[in-house]
Amino acid sequence: MSVQTASHLDTRVSPDEIRAQFSRAMSAMYQAEVPLYGELLELVREVNAHALRQDPQLVEQLRTTGEIERLDMERHGAIRLGSAAELATMRRLFAVMGMYPVGYYDLACAGVPVHSTAFRAIHEGSLQQSPFRVFTSLLRLELIDNPELRELARSVLARRNIFTARVIELIERFEQVGGLDQAEADEFIEQALETFRWHREATVSAALYQQLSEQHRLIADVVAFKGPHINHLTPRTLDIDAVQAGMPQRGIDPKAIAEGPPARRCPILLRQTSFKALHEQVVFVEDDGERRLGSHSARFGEIEQRGAALTPKGRALYDRLLDGARQAGGDYVAALEAQFAEFPDDYDSLRRQGLAYFRYFVSPTGLAAKARGELAGDLEALLAAGHICCEPLVYEDFLPVSAAGIFQSNLGDAARDSYAHSANQDAFERDLGAPVLDELALYADTEQRSLAQCAEQLGLAELR
Numbered sequence: 001m002s003v004q005t006a007s008h009l010d011t012r013v014s015p016d017e018i019r020a021q022f023s024r025a026m027s028a029m030y031q032a033e034v035p036l037y038g039e040l041l042e043l044v045r046e047v048n049a050h051a052l053r054q055d056p057q058l059v060e061q062l063r064t065t066g067e068i069e070r071l072d073m074e075r076h077g078a079i080r081l082g083s084a085a086e087l088a089t090m091r092r093l094f095a096v097m098g099m100y101p102v103g104y105y106d107l108a109c110a111g112v113p114v115h116s117t118a119f120r121a122i123h124e125g126s127l128q129q130s131p132f133r134v135f136t137s138l139l140r141l142e143l144i145d146n147p148e149l150r151e152l153a154r155s156v157l158a159r160r161n162i163f164t165a166r167v168i169e170l171i172e173r174f175e176q177v178g179g180l181d182q183a184e185a186d187e188f189i190e191q192a193l194e195t196f197r198w199h200r201e202a203t204v205s206a207a208l209y210q211q212l213s214e215q216h217r218l219i220a221d222v223v224a225f226k227g228p229h230i231n232h233l234t235p236r237t238l239d240i241d242a243v244q245a246g247m248p249q250r251g252i253d254p255k256a257i258a259e260g261p262p263a264r265r266c267p268i269l270l271r272q273t274s275f276k277a278l279h280e281q282v283v284f285v286e287d288d289g290e291r292r293l294g295s296h297s298a299r300f301g302e303i304e305q306r307g308a309a310l311t312p313k314g315r316a317l318y319d320r321l322l323d324g325a326r327q328a329g330g331d332y333v334a335a336l337e338a339q340f341a342e343f344p345d346d347y348d349s350l351r352r353q354g355l356a357y358f359r360y361f362v363s364p365t366g367l368a369a370k371a372r373g374e375l376a377g378d379l380e381a382l383l384a385a386g387h388i389c390c391e392p393l394v395y396e397d398f399l400p401v402s403a404a405g406i407f408q409s410n411l412g413d414a415a416r417d418s419y420a421h422s423a424n425q426d427a428f429e430r431d432l433g434a435p436v437l438d439e440l441a442l443y444a445d446t447e448q449r450s451l452a453q454c455a456e457q458l459g460l461a462e463l464r
């Protein structure tokens with residue numbers, strides 16, 4: 001290896017660090033753009049501090065998993081892209097920050113003409129440094145039924161370039177040498193941020209905006225603007241019901257019910273609630289160059305509470321119960337609670353029945369027992385003896401039914417029928433230029449790594 005390469009290696013900033021810095025920069029930008037987001041952050045901080053004061057066991061749990069350190073920086077954003085080329089470049093941009101596409105979400109079946117993935121870190125060590133994620137949707141122009149409008153939208157999108165020339169150079173540099181130094185990383189963050197910025201000036205006339213909007217509000221949001229403005233940034237709370245209750249006092253008006261599972265002692269997956277899009281003044285550009293004022297609503301606020309990641313078996317049960325509640329009619333919250341009475345609500349049952357993923361840790365008593373040569377036998381015995389303890393693995397992804405509910409409530413559209421074309425993961429992956437990763441395999445890997453680490457610490461051949 002040449003001296004020059006070695007010195008570059010020394011000064012390289014890790015993708016995890018770039019992501020952490022980018023996430024902070026994004027939060028600052030969004031706070032300046034949407035002051036209500038700052039208000040929301042404050043409320044979430046208060047509620048989280050209160051929840052931690054009230055529940056020493058929760059503190060212990062979050063301390064063991066390390067989540068307590070990442071809580072304050074935890075947030076996800078969302079963007080909507082207009083073309084395959086934008087999606088493919090976005091994948092390369094996120095890779096600089098150690099974010100990879102995880103999961104495929106079909107929203108067409110819920111009447112939203114997009115399909116999506118979530119860019120995020122995939123290793124528990126990286127997630128610990130920065131759990132920042134971006135729910136990324138690609139508009140499906142083929143779902144616009146009017147052929148002329150479809151072509152018009154396509155040509156408007158073909159003319160825009162959502163990336164700065166410099167960010168492309170820096171992505172290429174990253175791909176060539178495998179990293180960026182701090183000066184390059186700083187510049188990358190500044191340049192990449194440009195893509196997510198809000199632009200007041202539309203790229204279309206008021207009339208075209210109107211036409212696009214009539215097809216679907218979301219189509220106008222993607223096609224009529226210069227770039228994929230970040231449309232919300234969601235902090236993680238430890239008590240979503242408390243945040244929901246505290247919102248009105250701060251002038252925030254949340255949607256009526258949280259998406260996802262009901263409130264439980266042992267939270268699973270993800271509960272989310274959002275508040276309505278802002279009406280923002282925009283400027284349309286008429287064909288003769290004249291500028292005309294108008295209004296658009298795209299950006300909104302959201303909060304979420306994360307719980308245990310479910311195994312395929314747990315997820316199947318979740319899907320069945322959620323579906324049951326949605327079919328039930330009447331009071332949705334009551335139906336949801338009635339349905340979920342069937343879902344075990346203690347961690348021991350969740351683990352024994354194989355419904356959730358866990359991480360395993362060697363306890364001090366385990367180390368002491370090892371030193372005395374008195375370790376319990378198999379995993380169950382080690383757990384029973386307290387030589388190993390376990391904590392649920394937090395869910396890092398999204399839920400398609402919840403996402404559809406969030407889209408719909410914020411687009412202000414009456415629920416519409418599903419599109420005839422539905423899931424098309426192959427087309428999405430072709431446009432992305434890579435397969436999406438299977439989130440369940442990632443959770444299983446993390447669980448296995450924690451078991452392997454326990455085995456190693458205890459000097460055991462294997463634990464399973």
Ligand code: OOG
Nearest residue numbers: 078135398402403406407
């Ligand atoms: C994305 C909506 C999905 C979530 O948290 O489920 C989402 C969007 O509106 O672009 O962010």
Ligand code: NI
Nearest residue numbers: 078232234302
């Ligand atoms: Ni969201």
